[in-house]
Amino acid sequence: MTTDNPLVEPTTDRVAPPAVLVVFGASGDLTSRKLMPAVERLALRRLLPAGFSVVGVARTEMDDEDFLERMRTTVEQMGGGGDEAKHVWEAFSGGGFRYVAGDYADPTTYQRLKATLDELDRERGTSGNRLYYLATPPTTFPVIAQGLGAAGLHQPPCDGAFVRIVIEKPYGRDAPSAAELDAVVHRVFDESQVYRIDHYLGKETVQNVLALRFANAIFEPIWNRRYVDHVQITVAESLGVEHRGGFYEMAGALRDIVQNHVMQVLALTLMEPPATFEANSIRDEKVKALRAVNPFTPEDVRVEVVRGQYTRGWAQGREAPGYRDEEGVHPHSLRETYVAMKLQIDNWRWAGVPFYVRTGKRLPKRVTEVAMEFKTVPHLPFAKDQAEGLEPDALVLRIQPDEGITLRFGAKVPGQAFRVRSVSMDFFYGAAFLEEAPDAYERLLLDALVGDPTLFIRSDEVAQAWRICDPLLQAWEDYDVALARYEAGTWGPAEADALLARDGRRWRRP
Ligand code: BG6
Numbered sequence: 001m002t003t004d005n006p007l008v009e010p011t012t013d014r015v016a017p018p019a020v021l022v023v024f025g026a027s028g029d030l031t032s033r034k035l036m037p038a039v040e041r042l043a044l045r046r047l048l049p050a051g052f053s054v055v056g057v058a059r060t061e062m063d064d065e066d067f068l069e070r071m072r073t074t075v076e077q078m079g080g081g082g083d084e085a086k087h088v089w090e091a092f093s094g095g096g097f098r099y100v101a102g103d104y105a106d107p108t109t110y111q112r113l114k115a116t117l118d119e120l121d122r123e124r125g126t127s128g129n130r131l132y133y134l135a136t137p138p139t140t141f142p143v144i145a146q147g148l149g150a151a152g153l154h155q156p157p158c159d160g161a162f163v164r165i166v167i168e169k170p171y172g173r174d175a176p177s178a179a180e181l182d183a184v185v186h187r188v189f190d191e192s193q194v195y196r197i198d199h200y201l202g203k204e205t206v207q208n209v210l211a212l213r214f215a216n217a218i219f220e221p222i223w224n225r226r227y228v229d230h231v232q233i234t235v236a237e238s239l240g241v242e243h244r245g246g247f248y249e250m251a252g253a254l255r256d257i258v259q260n261h262v263m264q265v266l267a268l269t270l271m272e273p274p275a276t277f278e279a280n281s282i283r284d285e286k287v288k289a290l291r292a293v294n295p296f297t298p299e300d301v302r303v304e305v306v307r308g309q310y311t312r313g314w315a316q317g318r319e320a321p322g323y324r325d326e327e328g329v330h331p332h333s334l335r336e337t338y339v340a341m342k343l344q345i346d347n348w349r350w351a352g353v354p355f356y357v358r359t360g361k362r363l364p365k366r367v368t369e370v371a372m373e374f375k376t377v378p379h380l381p382f383a384k385d386q387a388e389g390l391e392p393d394a395l396v397l398r399i400q401p402d403e404g405i406t407l408r409f410g411a412k413v414p415g416q417a418f419r420v421r422s423v424s425m426d427f428f429y430g431a432a433f434l435e436e437a438p439d440a441y442e443r444l445l446l447d448a449l450v451g452d453p454t455l456f457i458r459s460d461e462v463a464q465a466w467r468i469c470d471p472l473l474q475a476w477e478d479y480d481v482a483l484a485r486y487e488a489g490t491w492g493p494a495e496a497d498a499l500l501a502r503d504g505r506r507w508r509r510p
Contacts, residue, residue, distance in 0.1 A: 016042065016449035018049045019129035019162075020120050022113065024144055025136035026056025026067065026099065030168065032074035034199075035135060038441040040080045043088040045438075047446060050091070051124035055098045055116055057109065067099035068092060095123060104136070104143045110151035121157070128161030131448055137247075138170055142184040149188030166195045166448050169260045170251060171457070174473055175466035182459050195448045196457040200261040202440030202447075205403040205429065207455070209268045209370070210282075212397065212405065219395070220273070222374070224349045229392060231269065232371045232508055235262055235359040238315060239366070240488065241337070245328025252335045254307075254469055257359045263290065263465040264457070265399070266355065269370055270345060279454040283461060290464035292347040301475035306484055306495045308338035310362040313488030320362060320488040334483050336476075337361045340496035342503075343468075356500060358507065362488040367510045368399040382420065389413070389421025396508075403429040 021039070023031050042048050056067050072089050075081050081089075098116050102109030120126045132148065134141055145165070148154050156163050167185070172178025185194060200206050213219055222228070235257055241248040248256065270289035274281040296304065311322040323329060323337050338360030345355065374393040387410075394408040405427045413419040429437075438446075447455055475481055484493030491507065500506055 014047070014446060014450050014452075016048050016052060016446060017129055017162075018051050018125055018127045019131055019449055020053045020055055020117055020126045021445075021449075022055045022057060022117070022130060022132045024057045024104065024132065024134050024140070027058040027060040027062070027070075028135055030135040031056070032071070033078060034439075034441040035133065035445070036071045036075045037078045037080050038439060038445045040075050040085055040088055041439065041442050042446060043091075044085060051096075051120075051126055053096045053098065053120045053124050053126055054092070055100060055113065055120070057100045057102065057104075057113060059101065059103055061101050062099050064095075064097060064099050068097035071097065095120075104140050104147060107147065107150060110147045110153060114151055114153055117153070118157070128157040130156075130161075130163045132163075132165045134165065134167050136168075138168075138172075141167055141181060145185045145188050154188045154193070162193075162451060163189075164193050164195055164448055164451070165189055166197050166456075168197055170255050171196055171260075171462050172466065173255065175463060175470050178462050178466050182462075191459060192453075194459070195453060196459075196462060197444055197448075198260045198264050198457055199440040199444065200264050200399075201455040201457075202442075202444040203399060204437040204443075205397070205399040206265060206268065208403075208429075209265070209397060210277075214273050223372075225351055225353050227374050228353050229373045229375045230354045230356060230503075230505060232373070233262060233265055233269070233355065233357045233369075234371070234508070234510055235265075235368045236363040236491075236510070237359075237361050237366050238363060240310070240315065240320060240362045241323065241326050241329070243327065245326045248337075249329055249333060249335050253337055253339045253359055253361070254472055258339055258357070259465050259469045260457075262357055262359060263468065265368075265370060266290070266293075266343075266357070267461070270350060270355075272349070277454070279452065280458075282454055283458045287458070287460050287464055290461065290468065292345050292350070293464075293468050294344040294346050295467060296341075296471040296475075298471065298475045298479060301472055302479075302481060304343075304499070305339070305341040305472055306493060306499055307336035307472075307476065307481070308340075308360065308484040308486050308493040308496065309333070309335065310337050310360070310488045311485050313362065313490065315362060315489055322488065323362075334476075336483065338363075338484075338486060338492050338496070339472075340492060340499055341472075342499060354503065356505075356507070358492060358496060360486075360492050363491055364489055365510075366401065369510055370397040370399070371395070371508050371510075382418070386417075386419050387421075389419070391422045396510075398510075 025031055100113050100116055121128055134144055154163055172181050267286040267289045271285040274285045309323050313320055324331050324333055340358040343355040372395045376392050380387055390410045396406040398404050407425045408422050410420045411423045413421055484495040486493040
């Protein structure tokens, strides 16, 4: 049994081993917004050893000092830095931040990287341990994997050392391209070295789905088709595509959110209790759960799926442009910024329970939640007007913001009359615990450094998620499937409301 897995050894604080974090895409957005703040916080929490080093790789010309300074200032702009972090950056300034400028397709880039890594091993005692992080556009993933392989950088340089590679999403554009990417990656790296990241799994409240389900006796018995009427999973964002119009034109909501974040939350909701919390025990159950999702036929895509795109409207009290007017977006673009769908699960636990899923940009607020609505009682012993304010019982797991859990149930309205209406019992994460939760990237970066793959996506999970999404992509390409429109700042297209109305249900207003 490994002792690196916090789900197994929950009480010990894990500290990263001496290592070099090599960031490809070092001048990019993800590096400055997520990775470097995570490095700073890990260092502040004393979870990085003294010689821990970072090597940035990108095309932009910079020297080591420029790179360090640039990273220090961006972290400050992201709300980090300050007096508290001064000593962290002082420690890094003694040669702990290095930069290799070069093209990813050029073999000499990897020769220079190799020389830098060897130097760091000698000078800072990083012991041959390397974590490569591909914070680059997906087209470069195969190129970088091959480049590392050709330079022999995929192998530990000495006994007992580790070499791992973290690959960002999107992993492929569909099932065949994900399999192709896997083939290239596996020619160089063993699957045990590959850490496919989905930052949703790093969120404390996503992990709390496991705690809620498997640490309590009262939820699991009702977590099935006997009691659950339907489930709604919402990943709503108030932001538009911001400055990522070009990327979004290639991705769309299905590839950007559904194939990864939504599928992960879905898998944790659907899965059977794992025998242990070991990485593969959990991942086996997630794969099994995703396998049970009924694939869409082309006809289903017309009926059970809504794709939408936002038009001009409002966001946070200001007029907001329509998607087609965003920078980098084609004026006649058919790219979806919203997806709603009804999934059916073919297994004993969930047969006949619809899972309604929706995600969209430019919705009224940012909220991610799993809401489980329960069946009504077989007989209500009240007159109709006594129970007018009564809605079905519901359990809502709020993943963000206001992380917590709400249980909705019926209660008597105070007074002489006997009337019942729904009330809520709320648990707020922030109020119940004093500990500050680590940010998702902080958590996952440390997991990758200590070698715990539990919260990373295995190759067969990726394949299952594409199996569910591919028929939609195919149908949208091949058939004349309507693109619904919704005004920015609203809860999505009317067609999505109709999807539930047909079943006599409504979307929640989170
Ligand atoms: C990213 C998507 O993976 O997740 C973005 O590419 C999206 O489009 C983001 O905005 C949402 O993440 P979070 O943590 O803000 O819910």
